[in-house]
Amino acid sequence: MTTLVSPVNSPASPGAANAAAAAAAAVPTDAPAGRVLSIQDLRVAYGGIQAVKGISLDVRKGELVTLIGANGAGKTTTLKAITGTLPNCRVEGRIEYLGQPLHGLKSFQLLERKLAMVPEGRGVFTRMSIHENLLMGAYTATDKRQVAEDVARWFEVFPRLKERASQMAGTLSGGEQQMLAMARALMSHPTLLLLDEPSMGLSPIMVEKIFEVIRNVSAQGITILLVEQNARLALQAAHRGYVMESGLVTMTGEAGAMLDDPRVRSAYLGE
Numbered sequence: 001m002t003t004l005v006s007p008v009n010s011p012a013s014p015g016a017a018n019a020a021a022a023a024a025a026a027v028p029t030d031a032p033a034g035r036v037l038s039i040q041d042l043r044v045a046y047g048g049i050q051a052v053k054g055i056s057l058d059v060r061k062g063e064l065v066t067l068i069g070a071n072g073a074g075k076t077t078t079l080k081a082i083t084g085t086l087p088n089c090r091v092e093g094r095i096e097y098l099g100q101p102l103h104g105l106k107s108f109q110l111l112e113r114k115l116a117m118v119p120e121g122r123g124v125f126t127r128m129s130i131h132e133n134l135l136m137g138a139y140t141a142t143d144k145r146q147v148a149e150d151v152a153r154w155f156e157v158f159p160r161l162k163e164r165a166s167q168m169a170g171t172l173s174g175g176e177q178q179m180l181a182m183a184r185a186l187m188s189h190p191t192l193l194l195l196d197e198p199s200m201g202l203s204p205i206m207v208e209k210i211f212e213v214i215r216n217v218s219a220q221g222i223t224i225l226l227v228e229q230n231a232r233l234a235l236q237a238a239h240r241g242y243v244m245e246s247g248l249v250t251m252t253g254e255a256g257a258m259l260d261d262p263r264v265r266s267a268y269l270g271e
């Protein structure tokens with residue numbers, strides 16, 4: 001009998017938590033071969049403020065893993081540590097992507113290595129059309145026919161973008177910009193897609209649509225690490241989850257089991 005949800009009580013025991021998470025994973029893989037991302041004992045300090053205090057997590061091929069937690073828990077800091085986009089601050093620990101350390105890579109090198117991130121606030125090119133934004137996502141690609149096929153593929157998934165292909169991105173609604181940011185990231189054929197709070201600030205209907213797309217993208221086999229404050233929808237969509245509190249991973253396990261866990265329900269599902 002495996003413990004499905006494992007509380008992590010001390011930063012000294014992330015290994016045990018990961019072992020439990022691995023045992024409980026919904027997607028069977030033969031790690032480490034199947035491991036896309038592996039973070040070990042990550043610590044990040046902004047000046048005197050320790051924002052991340054020694055967390056470990058991993059994401060295996062084909063998984064949708066969610067990282068949930070309250071404001072200021074350290075979720076965005078963790079994603080920025082992965083992409084190397086933190087401001088000048090102290091970063092310790094080990095981050096491996098497809099078995100290789102990630103330190104010191106420039107954004108175009110991340111794109112070459114098929115690691116894409118949709119940041120908080122989206123960051124679309126506001127003075128470019130939807131179509132031009134999508135082409136920017138494929139700027140390293142040389143096969144024009146393939147790029148056109150990819151645009152058509154993602155327009156199928158995001159019909160709202162197709163209808164507005166020539167519209168300037170800056171005039172899109174927040175939800176449409178979120179869709180565009182995701183579609184642009186997907187144009188780069190990512191092996192790993194990092195999403196930071198894709199549902200933030202959106203209406204309930206748009207949130208549903210965004211999650212529908214996330215499930216669709218996951219079903220296409222793209223590995224996803226999803227940071228979310230909407231814990232219920234995130235855990236409903238994900239295979240596994242991690243809870244982050246004040247810079248620490250305090251709980252991890254199979255997403256379905258986390259949804260049933262009384263501690264998750266009272267702290268994150270408003271029950």
Ligand SMILES: Nc1ncnc2c1ncn2[C@@H]1O[C@H](COP(=O)(O)OP(=O)(O)OP(=O)(O)O)[C@@H](O)[C@H]1O
Binds near residue numbers: 051071072078
């Ligand atoms: N550039 C920075 N300089 C100083 N402190 C920072 C900086 N960025 C983040 N912090 C601090 O680090 C902590 C973690 O922030 P982070 O943005 O990672 O949280 P989060 O979990 O993403 O929160 P939210 O859900 O609100 O997005 C917070 O206390 C925040 O104030």
Ligand SMILES: [Mg+2]
Binds near residue numbers: 075076077196197
């Ligand atoms: Mg954040």
